[in-house]
Every structure is written in C-alpha cells, then in structure tokens.
Amino acid sequence: MSYTIDENGYYGSYGGAYIPEMLYRNISQLQDNYLKIINSDAFQKEYKQLLADYAGRPSPLYHARRLSDKYGGKIYLKREDLNHTGSHKINNTIGQILVAKHMNKKRIIAETGAGQHGVATATVSALMGLECVVYMGALDVKRQAPNVARMKMLGAKVITAHSGSQTLKDATNEAIRDWINNPEDTYYLIGSVVGPHPYPDMVARFQSIISEEMQQQLMEKEGAPDPDRILACIGGGSNAAGAFYHYLDNKKVQLLAAEGAGKGITSGESAATSILGSDGIIHGSKTLLMQTSDGQITEPYSLSAGLDYPGIGPLHAHLIKEKRLHVYPITDIEALEAAMELTTLEGIIPALESAHALAILPKLEIRKDEILVINLSGRGEKDMDAYQKYFTYLKKHPKDELEKSFLFVP
Amino acid sequence: MKKITQILEGKNLLSIFLTAGFPTVERTIEILTEIEDYGVDFVELGMPFSDPLADGETIQQSSAVAIRNGMTLATYFEVMKIVRKKTDLPVVYMGYLNQILQFGVEQFCRKCNEVNIECLIIPDLPLEVYEREFKTIFEKHELLISFLVTPTTSDERILKIEELTTGFMYVVSSSSITGRRGKITKKQRAHYEKIKAMKLNKPTMIGFGIHDKKSYELACQYANGAIIGSEFIRYVAKENAAYFLTTLKA
Ligand SMILES: Cc1ncc(COP(=O)(O)O)c(C=O)c1O
Numbered sequence: 001m002s003y004t005i006d007e008n009g010y011y012g013s014y015g016g017a018y019i020p021e022m023l024y025r026n027i028s029q030l031q032d033n034y035l036k037i038i039n040s041d042a043f044q045k046e047y048k049q050l051l052a053d054y055a056g057r058p059s060p061l062y063h064a065r066r067l068s069d070k071y072g073g074k075i076y077l078k079r080e081d082l083n084h085t086g087s088h089k090i091n092n093t094i095g096q097i098l099v100a101k102h103m104n105k106k107r108i109i110a111e112t113g114a115g116q117h118g119v120a121t122a123t124v125s126a127l128m129g130l131e132c133v134v135y136m137g138a139l140d141v142k143r144q145a146p147n148v149a150r151m152k153m154l155g156a157k158v159i160t161a162h163s164g165s166q167t168l169k170d171a172t173n174e175a176i177r178d179w180i181n182n183p184e185d186t187y188y189l190i191g192s193v194v195g196p197h198p199y200p201d202m203v204a205r206f207q208s209i210i211s212e213e214m215q216q217q218l219m220e221k222e223g224a225p226d227p228d229r230i231l232a233c234i235g236g237g238s239n240a241a242g243a244f245y246h247y248l249d250n251k252k253v254q255l256l257a258a259e260g261a262g263k264g265i266t267s268g269e270s271a272a273t274s275i276l277g278s279d280g281i282i283h284g285s286k287t288l289l290m291q292t293s294d295g296q297i298t299e300p301y302s303l304s305a306g307l308d309y310p311g312i313g314p315l316h317a318h319l320i321k322e323k324r325l326h327v328y329p330i331t332d333i334e335a336l337e338a339a340m341e342l343t344t345l346e347g348i349i350p351a352l353e354s355a356h357a358l359a360i361l362p363k364l365e366i367r368k369d370e371i372l373v374i375n376l377s378g379r380g381e382k383d384m385d386a387y388q389k390y391f392t393y394l395k396k397h398p399k400d401e402l403e404k405s406f407l408f409v410p
Numbered sequence: 411m412k413k414i415t416q417i418l419e420g421k422n423l424l425s426i427f428l429t430a431g432f433p434t435v436e437r438t439i440e441i442l443t444e445i446e447d448y449g450v451d452f453v454e455l456g457m458p459f460s461d462p463l464a465d466g467e468t469i470q471q472s473s474a475v476a477i478r479n480g481m482t483l484a485t486y487f488e489v490m491k492i493v494r495k496k497t498d499l500p501v502v503y504m505g506y507l508n509q510i511l512q513f514g515v516e517q518f519c520r521k522c523n524e525v526n527i528e529c530l531i532i533p534d535l536p537l538e539v540y541e542r543e544f545k546t547i548f549e550k551h552e553l554l555i556s557f558l559v560t561p562t563t564s565d566e567r568i569l570k571i572e573e574l575t576t577g578f579m580y581v582v583s584s585s586s587i588t589g590r591r592g593k594i595t596k597k598q599r600a601h602y603e604k605i606k607a608m609k610l611n612k613p614t615m616i617g618f619g620i621h622d623k624k625s626y627e628l629a630c631q632y633a634n635g636a637i638i639g640s641e642f643i644r645y646v647a648k649e650n651a652a653y654f655l656t657t658l659k660a
Binding site (some may be wrong): 008016017019020021022023025026104162164169173176177180181182183184259279280281282284291293294296297364 | 459460461463466474477482483484506507508509510511512513533534535536537538539558559560561562563564567582585586587613651655
C-alpha cells in the first residue's frame with residue numbers, strides 16, 4: 001500500500017515521533033513491539049471476540065431510504081453509533097487495552113474531547129480491572145457533562161485541564177505530561193490517529209475493522225465491495241481512517257471528510273485544519289496544524305468537542321497533500337441542521353461530530369446510481385444540551401436570520 | 411574555542427533557565443545583563459511555546475505571559491542583540507522544534523550566529539531526527555547541541571548521546587516534567603551516581619527539580635554543575651531573583 005508508514009513512522013513527509021527524551025523508552029518499546037503483539041494469533045482472537053461479544057460488532061450497514069430520496073443515490077450509514085459506549089472509539093480502546101495488558105502496564109491514561117474516547121477507555125479499563133485516569137479540557141467537561149458522569153461511574157478519575165483553550169489539545173498535553181511523570185507502569189491510550197509513531201498507525205489498524213466490514217456488507221447488499229464515495233468527519237481522524245483504510249489504494253472510491261469549521265473559516269473561531277493549517281509539529285507528530293506565523297499553536301473552535309482540535313492525523317495530512325482526500329469545512333449551524341434532518345428523516349440522533357459528515361451531502365452532486373457510505377461515528381445523547389438550545393433558538397428566530405448571524409451561542 | 415566550551419570545563423557551574431519575555435521583555439534584558447554578577451556561569455534562554463510538553467505549570471505560565479507580551483523568535487533575537495551590547499555571557503537557546511521550523515532552520519542558525527548563541531537545546535528533537543536532518547546544518551553554522559539524558563535512558567543510548575553531544579549532556583534529575591520541588595530522593599541520587607560512574611567524555615549538567623542551595627550543591631558533586639529553571643522563575647515572578655541567587659552560593 002502506498003499510504004502506509006515507512007520504517008521511521010512517516011506517511012510521506014508527515015508523522016514521525018518528535019518526543020522529548022523522557023518518553024523515548026516507552027515510545028520505542030511500543031514501536032518495537034506493537035506489530036508483533038497485534039499480529040499474533042492469540043491477540044487477534046481475543047480482539048475479534050471482544051469486538052463481537054462486547055462491542056456488538058459488526059455494526060450494521062443501514063440503507064437510509066428517506067435520506068437517499070432527498071439527496072439522490074443510495075446512501076448507507078455505517079452504524080458505529082450502535083457500538084457499545086456509543087461510538088467507534090471502542091474499536092480502538094479494546095485493541096489498545098489488550099496491547100497494554102501484553103506490556104504488563106497497570107495504569108491507563110487517556111485524553112478526551114467529546115468524552116467518547118474517555119468513556120470507551122474507562123469502559124475497557126473497568127473490563128480489565130485497570131486503574132484509569134482521563135484528562136479532559138474544562139470547557140469539554142462542561143459541554144459533555146453526561147460523558148463525565150459515565151466515566152466516573154465506570155471508576156475513572158477525570159482530571160480537568162485548565163490550560164489553553166481548555167479543550168482536546170490541552171487535555172492531550174496533560175496526558176503526555178502525566179506519562180512523562182509516570183514512565184514505569186503507565187500506558188497512554190491515545191484516542192485518535194494522532195501523536196508520535198506508532199500511535200497513528202496502531203489506531204488506524206484498530207479502526208480498520210470499519211472498512212473491513214463495509215467491504216463484506218456491500219458485497220452482500222450490492223454484489224460489489226466498493227462504494228463510490230465514503231464520507232466521514234475528522235477530529236484527529238480515527239473514524240475516517242478506519243472507514244477509508246481498506247479503500248486507500250482503490251482510487252475508484254472517492255474519500256470525503258468533514259472538519260469542524262466552527263463559526264466559519266474566516267471567523268477566527270474555527271477548527272478547519274486542512275484550510276487554516278500549515279506544516280508543523282503537534283503532540284509529537286509532524287502534520288498539518290493551525291498555528292501563528294511564529295509557530296505558536298492556535299486555539300481552535302468548534303461546537304463539536306470531538307472536532308475541536310488544531311491538528312489532524314499525519315495520514316490525513318498526507319492524503320490531503322496527495323489529493324487523495326477532499327475535505328469540506330462544515331460550520332456549527334450546518335452540522336446542527338444535518339443532525340436535525342437525520343433525526344427527522346431516519347429517526348437517528350447522531351453525535352454532533354458525525355453530523356458534520358452528514359452535512360457534506362447538500363454540497364455534493366449525486367448521481368442516481370451512486371453508492372455512498374457515511375460513517376456515522378457516534379450517537380447524539382451527549383449532545384442533547386446543544387441540540388435543545390438550538391431548537392429553542394429556532395423557535396424564537398427565523399431560520400434565514402440564523403444562517404447569516406452568529407447570534408446562536410450554545 | 412567557544413566561550414561556552416571553555417566554561418563547561420569548569421566545576422560547580424551554575425546555570426539559570428529563564429523564559430524570554432517573562433515577566434516583561436525589558437525585565438528579561440535586565441536579568442541577562444546583570445546575572446553574571448551573581449555568579450551565574452551561563453544562561454538558558456527559553457523561547458516560550460504555547461504547548462510545552464515537557465514543562466510543568468511554572469514554565470507553562472511564564473510562557474503564556476511571555477507570548478502575551480509579544481515574544482516571537484524575531485523579538486528573541488532583538489533582545490539578544492541588545493544584551494550583546496552589554497555582556498558576552500554565554501546564552502544557550504532552549505526551545506521546541508516547531509518554532510525553529512516555522513522560522514526556517516537556516517535563518518535560525520544565522521540569527522544565532524549573529525547574536526553569539528553558541529549552543530542549542532531542543533527537547534523535542536530526538537537524537538535520530540537530529541542525526542538524519544539537522545546535524546549537518548547545525549555543524550555548518552558551528553552551533554553546539556545538548557541532549558537530555560533521563561533516568562529511563564539506557565546505557566547504550568547514553569553512550570550514543572555522548573557521541574553526538576557537542577555542548578553538554580543535560581542530565582534530567584528525575585522522571586518528571588520541569589518544576590517539581592521537594593527533596594532529592596535516593597532514586598535520584600542513584601541516577602546521579604550512575605551517570606558519574608560512566609565517566610562520560612562530555613560535560614554534564616544536572617537539571618529539573620534543582621531548587622535550592624542543597625539540591626544545587628548535591629548535583630555539583632556528580633556533574634559539572636546544575637541548572638535551575640522553574641524555581642528561578644518563581645523568584646522572578648516575586649521580584650526576588652537577585653536574593654535567590656545570593657542564597658545559592660552563600
Ligand atoms: C462520535 C465521534 N465522532 C468523531 C470523533 C472525532 O474523532 P476522530 O476524528 O478520531 O474519529 C469523536 C471524538 O471524540 C467522536 O466522539
């Protein structure tokens with residue numbers, strides 16, 4: 001495959017491991033062992049079993065008829081929202097907790113934005129009886145409160161990060177600092193295809209089950225494994241990486257992604273990394289990131305906590321550079337509208353992150369005979385607060401006013 | 411021979427880390443011009459970064475203040491230009507890699523030469539990447555480099571670091587981010603002893619967690635000297651830096 005990492009952990013010019021010496025031993029141990037561990041028969045057996053019996057895989061591939069009627073083509077939803085804990089994040093945490101166990105680690109740390117990765121990590125830590133600490137930005141603790149409660153009930157300690165924009169970037173900084181302070185017994189369970197090598201590759205492998213199943217399910221339903229287009233949202237890029245993985249070299253399949261444009265790409269409050277970003281280093285990886293001309297990382301904004309990140313995984317930076325992936329900036333309002341629409345047409349309340357992927361649809365010209373798969377990365381319970389505020393706002397204001405103004409402050 | 415190289419041949423060296431632009435740009439200039447009088451042998455001048463992964467709260471906060479004060483790499487070199495009119499005190503550049511990349515590596519090296527910065531510490535530039543991508547250009551500009559050695563660094567790797575070090579070996583006192591206070595533990599002492607017993611051919615400086623006369627003097631028994639960062643910055647914040655320095659060598 002031309003979109004895999006080289007021996008130093010780079011996708012083209014992106015990736016690598018730009019870490020301080022304090023992390024060298026742990027990272028190089030992981031680099032040297034992760035493939036051996038995850039390719040072993042015993043690991044694969046346990047991983048697949050847990051995915052099936054614990055997470056509830058395979059996730060259905062659902063033909064969304066009313067959505068298809070509206071936009072044309074045949075639209076399938078890959079129902080990652082139906083997984084245990086409510087998103088794709090569980091695919092990765094099951095994989096990594098098994099890696100941690102193989103490496104004899106006793107303490108699990110993680111960062112979280114929307115709280116979905118935090119919940120998925122707290123869940124598998126409970127399952128394995130391991131201590132779990134989750135870092136979460138102060139703003140996210142507030143806006144994703146239901147997930148904070150879940151993590152606590154699952155026995156995790158949730159530590160609030162107060163630095164910077166108090167979101168995912170800052171939670172990640174704190175998790176990395178924790179790992180520096182606890183180099184012996186701790187495993188850092190990263191939630192997306194970000195961070196130093198080998199994390200982007202390892203997480204992509206664990207999420208690749210999404211496209212593996214898609215191929216089989218499309219074979220059954222359509223008689224051929226390839227859709228015409230795959231749509232996914234990108235925070236760090238793990239659900240997108242999983243949905244694209246087995247199609248990366250298959251150029252007939254178009255890859256489309258949505259990123260959080262917040263209040264618009266020119267508003268100064270955005271997380272549209274592919275447009276606003278440039279090459280640099282964030283969280284140990286060379287990739288696209290939002291930064292000042294002086295190399296200070298910019299504080300991003302998106303209503304969606306899972307997309308509120310100033311970087312993007314190195315695989316996606318590479319795919320963008322190679323023009324293999326087309327990225328659409330999606331505003332808060334567009335995503336809220338898409339969430340409403342899916343709820344109305346299909347009776348499915350999506351996560352705000354996943355709603356960004358749905359919001360690509362109105363921007364496409366779709367042929368009648370086309371097959372599209374949208375990766376519905378998560379469910380919307382955690383976002384009910386934002387959705388409710390949006391309904392309330394809509395009742396009081398005409399919609400066209402809303403589109404033009406940024407009066408809606410969730 | 412470079413001035414810093416000469417100094418690093420000495421013993422009981424005292425080095426201070428400060429964040430450029432904290433608490434103000436003017437104060438940074440004052441400190442740099444006066445600090446030699448307090449027995450400081452050389453300074454690490456930190457370029458503030460928005461996301462300093464290896465740093466604790468003190469340096470995070472001083473960095474945030476410095477960035478708000480408008481500290482950029484261009485300003486950093488302006489500060490050094492002013493400082494150089496008054497002192498040839500050795501200044502080591504310390505900063506994360508991203509800013510050097512945005513500034514342009516070649517341009518960065520030239521600027522360091524212009525203001526007589528002789529040595530660099532780039533905590534997130536790993537040895538391997540340095541060897542592959544940066545060694546040639548730093549050597550061309552005669553810039554020395556110092557690498558961190560931590561309690562988790564293997565002996566084999568310490569020897570590799572020794573080989574590639576052209577400045578000094580920065581011995582990180584414990585497995586932690588910067589700014590930890592508290593007594594030096596037995597474990598830390600064992601780490602110091604191990605490093606000393608390796609009889610390394612390059613100068614060594616112990617840093618991270620050095621915060622008073624006692625921890626400074628202990629470090630000096632095992633290395634060429636010690637580096638004080640967060641604690642100095644705490645005293646700068648309290649406008650008590652001069653007093654703090656006098657307590658170290660009293
Ligand atoms: C439901 C859901 N989708 C998507 C994301 C974004 O992450 P990634 O880009 O790694 O898939 C998150 C992150 O929290 C999420 O909770």
